[in-house]
Amino acid sequence: MDTYTFATSRQIDYPVCLRINTLEGKQSTIPQSVLLKHPEIRHIGSIQNPVSELYATVQLWAESKPLGVSVQTPHMFFKNNRTWNKWLELPVPVKDCPASSQVAITIWDLSPCPINGSVDHSVPFAGTTIPLFDDDGALRRGRQKCRMYRKKIADGHLPSTTPHIPRPKRRRRNEEPPEASPEEEELERLEQLFKKHEMNEIPQNDWLDQLVFQKVGKKAREVDEAATKRLSMRKAAKRRFSKDESSKVMAGGLLDQHDSDMSDSESEREDDEHFTLYIDLPRWDFPVIFEDHEYNPPRLMKEFQSNLSASMMGSKSPPEVRYGPGIATGTSVVDGDEYPVVQIFDPEQFQRENPCESKHRRLVRSxxxxxxxxxxxxxxxxxxxxxxxxxxxxxxxxxxxxxxxxxxxxxxxxxxxxxxxxxxxxxxxxxxxxxxxxxxxxxxxxxxxxxxxxxxxxxxxxxxxxxxxxxxxxxxxxxxxxxxxxxxxxxxxxxxxxxxxxxxxxxxxxxxxxxxxxxxxxxxxxxxxxxxxxxxxxxxxxxxxxxxxxxxxxxxxxxxxxxxxxxxxxxxxLRQAEMIAVLSRISKEIRFNRSNRIQKIEMLKKYLADPKHELIKIDPPIPLPLDPEVEVSGIFPEEANVFKSSLSPLLLNFKIAGPVDAGSSATQTRSQIQGKYPMMFKTGDDLRQDQLVIQIIELMNNLLLKENLDLKLTPYRILATSPTAGAVQFIPSTAISAVSAKYKGSVLAYLRANNPDASGPLGVRKEAMDTYIRSCAGYCVITYILGVGDRHLDNLLLQPSGHFFHIDFGFILGRDPKPFAPLIKLCKEMVEGLGGTTSPQYAQFKQYCFTAYTTLRKSSSLVLNLFSLMVQSSVQDIRLVEEQMGGIGGAVGKVRERFHLDVSEEEAVRLLDQVLADSVNAVFGVVIDRLHEFVQGWRA
The missing domain is CATH 1.25.40.70 (Phosphatidylinositol 3-kinase, accessory domain (PIK))
Incomplete structure (x- = not known):
């Protein structure tokens, strides 16, 4: 199957063009009685000669208004039929045409007797209106067949009274629609084939095509004559029926029989005259789809849309709309193809308040x-x-x-x-x-x-x-x-x-x-x-x-x-700024260097050991910007490293000046206790979003600790030093993907290897297993509330002590590049480390999740207030969500949804339990993990 290709209307910088081809139809003879009453009409050109000189005018309309001036065909002399075969170019390019554009075509006749004293000797012969775009929004192309309306000027209004395809007439109740004859159905099928032939979708054969066209033309004339006879027979029967009814009317009736007969004869004559105009539109190689210019919605429109979406989500019914005179008749609203109702946005709705409410408030609060x-x-x-x-x-x-x-x-x-x-x-x-x-x-x-x-x-x-x-x-x-x-x-x-x-x-x-x-x-x-x-x-x-x-x-x-x-x-x-400037320059040189990773590591060590950079020894020691409570006196160049990544982050080990107090903080690593502070520094990435997430995790950890709930979280430190650079505290740990590869998919084997205890739960030291259970529960709840996305086995880390934590928060607030991602990342490897879904450890894990969730719900106002202060920040996902949803309800609303504040605590816990169950049983998440492992292995 070939690739489907199309163009958009805004790409067509070419004027609207069409070719007036042929006018087909037979004009009925005017009775002598009409000519005696109106002798001036005998001088009209079309009455004197069935192939008189007519000319056509074409004008573009949109939204019931003309677009530009009209253009016309030259005066021509016709021999056997009225065929112009002339291209006309309208003064409007396709790219500027709105979706409601219509082409109004009027055929003009010549009369020596002007109408109503006008100096213009042109009288309308027939008119038609064809939309430039079809119902599917595609630009019309190729040959078009247009029904002509006798003695009418083409109407460019919406809706038009001269549509190129007549609307079906209204039928009386229980009246059956007229059935098309088999000949008419066959002609309709042939017309569709002719269009395909014109668009080169059917192979052309010149000698055979000419025979087919002649035969089909002859058949079409026969069908038209048969249709005219049937119409005349129906009208005669209808006239007999009306005469029988009128005979019952008394002599002093309200009808003027003579006038009614005259009007009936004229209308019947016009109905008998079926004229069709064939035109050609440019045949584009690909379909052209309408595309409008997208303007940024104003602030008022954003508020209107946000309020409208809020009202639709709520239980309140939409406001009642009342229409004015001319649109509503009585108590019924006319809203159809003939009389459409147009609703207009009022920009003052959010600028000026209701004067009645304003006066009421002033009286109440005076x-x-x-x-x-x-x-x-x-x-x-x-x-x-x-x-x-x-x-x-x-x-x-x-x-x-x-x-x-x-x-x-x-x-x-x-x-x-x-x-x-x-x-x-x-x-x-x-x-x-x-x-x-x-x-x-x-x-x-x-x-x-x-x-x-x-x-x-x-x-x-x-x-x-x-x-x-x-x-x-x-x-x-x-x-x-x-x-x-x-x-x-x-x-x-x-x-x-x-x-x-x-x-x-x-x-x-x-x-x-x-x-x-x-x-x-x-x-x-x-x-x-x-x-x-x-x-x-x-x-x-x-x-x-x-x-x-x-x-x-x-x-x-x-x-x-x-x-x-x-x-x-x-x-x-100032000294901190100088050190960060040196690190930024080194990081950029390493990042843009085209050498391999081994050469980059040697280059980094050389840079750090260079005395002119003043990094190997910092005298006097300065507080580290990432963690100002730690003073550093230099860097160990020989221990520097470059990570495998497109941005080539640097791993730096700083010398800690003075003795280090061995605390119990999870972020205080063994290296720090030994007098080293490992830090990752990289350029080319905006760390402000990760910085925000870590700050919220640290805040939630404090809220949980106030309730005596220690979930062994690891809120490592992140500091953005510029919009494109920053430092991250390095926590020695192993990704779940590496654990799975080394221990054959068993996190439990990893915990047993680092914390063996035959008497402990599942053969793991009790403290390590408890740390693993608590940290898994804490991060599952927090990442669910924050809507952290793009979770895979490479950004789930595990320490030998059992501390489990997440890194890389490039997607938050429900955004995720992977389809069908679970709301909580609870992979089978994590569950296996708990002993499976039927183990007591898994039940304890769920209990920690429920306790942490209910505890954080009590402080939801604080978390929501912090996010409300970030709505105008440059954090990527907050800005994207605000642009999509508009107003302060964007990012804050996403977090509020995860707290489920509109239900009771028991119902919120039940919803979280269902999310955990869905995450454990998520099959697509396993597929994504395997696909991610394959891509990473292929890149390596």
Missing amino acids: DRNALYDVDQKPNAKLRDEINEILSYGPTQELTPQEKDVIWTFRRHLSRDKRALTKVVKATDWNSPSEARQIAELIPKWAKIDVDFALELLGPTYDSAVVRAYAVDRLRQAGDAELLLYLLQLVQALKFEQYDSQAETLPSSSLARFLIDRAANNFVLGNYLHWYLMVECDDQGPDTNAANRKLFARVEYHFMVELEKRAPEQRKTL
């Missing part, structure tokens, strides 16, 4: 009711409604009725810390009265938690009073907690409003708060500096120059503050 609201308390029914509103997630919008309820009892709710964000949403900040009342009430409000303060720093809150209050509540967070949110707080700087001309930052601003805290804590200052520098260097097409200028301004004020308080810290950050 100052006259302020004293009454002080002592007002909700009854039992309203308390239940308010509690339901307070349980809404941070991204759920409030209806006008819910806003009125929250506003009415705002003073009563000031004792509930959960209600502040809802009251702020219910406030009309364009009303000076409401803004003043809330500004006076906020200082008296019950102290809110940090996660609610993060919500107030999001893009939907632009009140300076509210944001200042949120910053004030952030002051209660310690440095360790603030470090967990620092990545999102840097992004929240985009939503601040600053005076660009001011020399200092406002004391109540988020930027000033971050600078003050970072200047007093070097760890905070280290990460704040690098987060800001990455945003300043981001020159991508989706970034905003104003945002880069904002981050540069905050970085400048941070450097000024460090110069005042701790100039040594500023010098340390």
Whole structure:
């Protein structure tokens, strides 16, 4: 089968052309009685001569409006039939024609007697209208047969009264449609074959084709004559029936018999005249499909689409639409081919509010009711409604009725810390009265938690009073907690409003708060500096120059503050930048070098050992940007390595300065305890998405530890040092694919080899098996919530101690390059390490999953607030999801779906259990893993 190929209309930069071929049809004779009553019509050219000189005009129409001027055929003298055989070129290219384009063709007759005193001696002979594109959106091509309408000008409106294919007439109830004769069906079949013949789909044979054309033409004339006779017989029978009925009418009836006979005779004569016009359109080698120019939808349209999709997903029925005069007749809506209903988007829908609702709100919230609201308390029914509103997630919008309820009892709710964000949403900040009342009430409000303060720093809150209050509540967070949110707080700087001309930052601003805290804590200052520098260097097409200028301004004020308080810290950050610049240059040279991997490793060792790079010995030691709590004094050049990858990442072992405290952290490797800090550095990759995922994993780990649930997670460190480079903490481990290859697909054999214990569960030391069970459960739940995709056996790692963890988070929020990927990566190798689905270890694994999931659901607002602060970031998948779905509900909505906040805790656990069962039994996941192993082996 040949490849199906087509072109699009926007690729055709060529004017619309057509050829007027032949007009076929027989004109009926005008009765003498009509000529006596209207003697002027005897001078019309077509009445004097059946092959009189006619000319055709062609004009392009779209959306009931003409596109350009009309063109016409030259005056010609006909001998035996009316054949023009002339190409006409319209002044509109195909690429500019909309899908509703129609070609209006009118045949004009000549009359010496103008109509209604006009100076134009042309009168319409017949007209027809043919769409440029067919019902499937394909550009018409080849010969076209058009029905002509006598004495009518071609109508280019939608719908047209002169369609080239007549619409079927309406039948009375129980009336059978007229059956086509076998001769007519045969002619229809032959016409389809003629079209194929014209498009060279049927082999041509000149002498035989001429005989066939003559025979078919003769047969067509016979069929037309037979059809005309049948039509005349039906009309005669109908006329006899009408006369019998009219004879029953009294002599003083309402009909003028003479006029009715005249009109009947004229209409019958016109119906008997069947004219057909044959035209030719260009015959393209491939089908041409209509393609419209895609404009980026405006912000208002995005909001309209998001609201429409939300209403369709909800249980609410679509709003009722009422149509105006001329469209609706009585109580029925006319919406058909003849009278289509066109719905128009109103751009003011999201700019201007309903004046009735606005007046209602002003009356309800006026100052006259302020004293009454002080002592007002909700009854039992309203308390239940308010509690339901307070349980809404941070991204759920409030209806006008819910806003009125929250506003009415705002003073009563000031004792509930959960209600502040809802009251702020219910406030009309364009009303000076409401803004003043809330500004006076906020200082008296019950102290809110940090996660609610993060919500107030999001893009939907632009009140300076509210944001200042949120910053004030952030002051209660310690440095360790603030470090967990620092990545999102840097992004929240985009939503601040600053005076660009001011020399200092406002004391109540988020930027000033971050600078003050970072200047007093070097760890905070280290990460704040690098987060800001990455945003300043981001020159991508989706970034905003104003945002880069904002981050540069905050970085400048941070450097000024460090110069005042701790100039040594500023010098340390500058030395870090110099070291990262050297590593970036080395990484690029290694990456673009065309040597083999062995030569690249030798080249790397030579670069690191070169004294001019000042890497073999760093004096005095500096904090490592990736982990500022660790000071390094140099690099071990002989232990450097280059990974097998297209980006050629570098493996570097830094010398740790001073003694190392052997802690219990999972990310503290044996190398670190021995005085080495292994780190991977690479260029050509944006690590900000991986950095975000690791930060969320670390946050969730802290939330679980607060509930005394230690799942032995491994949130290794990642730091993006530029939009295209970064550092990753290297954790010595083995991929599940390598474990499977070495131990014949048995993770359990790997655990037994590294942790043998005959008395332990499944022959593995109890602590190692417990670590494996917990870490598998933790990462299954977290990757499910974050929608991590592209999971295969090469990015699932396992340490000898039993710690299981994921790497490479290039796809999140439900995006996955593989089709039919399971929602949780629970491969058979992982299950085999647990002893199978019937083992006690697997049951314990599921129990850990359920406990972790319910625990994280309780803190879902915090996670959703953190993602809401990232909606305008340059993280790849967040940006893609936001573009697809629009609004803040894009990325946040994807995470919210995985929490299943709309169902009870028992139902959410049941849904997670079903997802685990589907993942274990996913057959396609096994196929993908095997295919991935084959591709990786072929590449190697």
